[in-house]
Amino acid sequence: MPEYDAIARINELLDSTDPETLNTSMRIPKALRDAAAIAVSELGVAPSTTILTANALRSMLEGAVVLAALERHFEEYPELRPTLADLAVAAAEMDGHPLAGQPELLRRSAGQVQRRHPDATPEDVLLWAEAVQSCAESAA
Amino acid sequence: MNRLVLLDNEAVQSLRDPAHRKHLQVISQILTANTRKVQGRSVQTAVPGAVRVEAGWDRTAATWAFANQLRIADIPLDREQADSAASIRKRTQVSVADAHLGAAIQAATGNVTVITSDPRDIHRVAEGRRVDIVAI
Numbered sequence: 001m002p003e004y005d006a007i008a009r010i011n012e013l014l015d016s017t018d019p020e021t022l023n024t025s026m027r028i029p030k031a032l033r034d035a036a037a038i039a040v041s042e043l044g045v046a047p048s049t050t051i052l053t054a055n056a057l058r059s060m061l062e063g064a065v066v067l068a069a070l071e072r073h074f075e076e077y078p079e080l081r082p083t084l085a086d087l088a089v090a091a092a093e094m095d096g097h098p099l100a101g102q103p104e105l106l107r108r109s110a111g112q113v114q115r116r117h118p119d120a121t122p123e124d125v126l127l128w129a130e131a132v133q134s135c136a137e138s139a140a
Numbered sequence: 141m142n143r144l145v146l147l148d149n150e151a152v153q154s155l156r157d158p159a160h161r162k163h164l165q166v167i168s169q170i171l172t173a174n175t176r177k178v179q180g181r182s183v184q185t186a187v188p189g190a191v192r193v194e195a196g197w198d199r200t201a202a203t204w205a206f207a208n209q210l211r212i213a214d215i216p217l218d219r220e221q222a223d224s225a226a227s228i229r230k231r232t233q234v235s236v237a238d239a240h241l242g243a244a245i246q247a248a249t250g251n252v253t254v255i256t257s258d259p260r261d262i263h264r265v266a267e268g269r270r271v272d273i274v275a276i
Contacts, residue, residue, distance in 0.1 A: 059177055063177030067174050069209035070171055080167060093169070
């Protein structure tokens with residue numbers, strides 16, 4: 001199945017309101033199943049282990065299918081692929097992080113982090129930028 | 141703690157056109173939200189129905205095919221949301237779309253982020269409710 005069709009089909013299935021359920025023969029680690037059962041009975045994280053499992057699977061699929069669609073978009077428009085700096089700014093803005101108002105510091109930090117750690121994440125950049133700012137404040 | 145990410149009119153419109161000057165910024169937010177979702181964090185992106193109308197987002201139109209793939213949920217203008225939006229609009233004199241954004245903000249149970257070209261109106265319709273603003 002071509003990727004575009006797969007994305008469309010997954011979205012269609014995720015949007016389905018069909019109430020039909022089925023038993024699966026999916027094998028999961030026993031310890032994981034037992035941990036889920038305790039989380040449901042003792043911590044109340046979900047009404048049942050079935051709902052807990054289904055919700056986790058749904059959330060993962062919803063995120064993954066969007067990431068796949070975005071990846072196709074970036075293949076078509078490579079100039080629109082966000083840089084690490086763009087994503088660090090986005091992460092700060094989304095959370096109302098104190099450094100969200102300092103995009104230049106975040107962009108500088110992204111460059112510095114990426115030179116040392118090519119696989120750095122936006123969260124790594126935020127941590128680096130906080131450290132840079134903290135050092136600057138201490139020195140002042 | 142879960143987070144609801146809401147889009148305003150211009151944020152929605154930027155998704156239709158890759159050449160839109162805000163497209164990259166909004167896409168960065170969508171990418172961030174869904175990366176977190178895959179990592180197990182609870183993040184939902186959504187658009188209030190009145191905002192979708194104002195932005196002209198017709199999910200059946202081919203021009204919106206890309207936006208349709210981003211799993212941005214609709215927040216319907218049901219009875220409760222309509223009552224809340226009407227009340228907000230009366231108090232703040234904002235547009236119908238912004239009033240519905242306000243109703244969605246005020247009904248949210250967790251953290252809220254709004255991607256908007258008009259932060260001042262968003263603060264007005266939030267009416268004191270904490271909201272993180274992504275200004276585009």
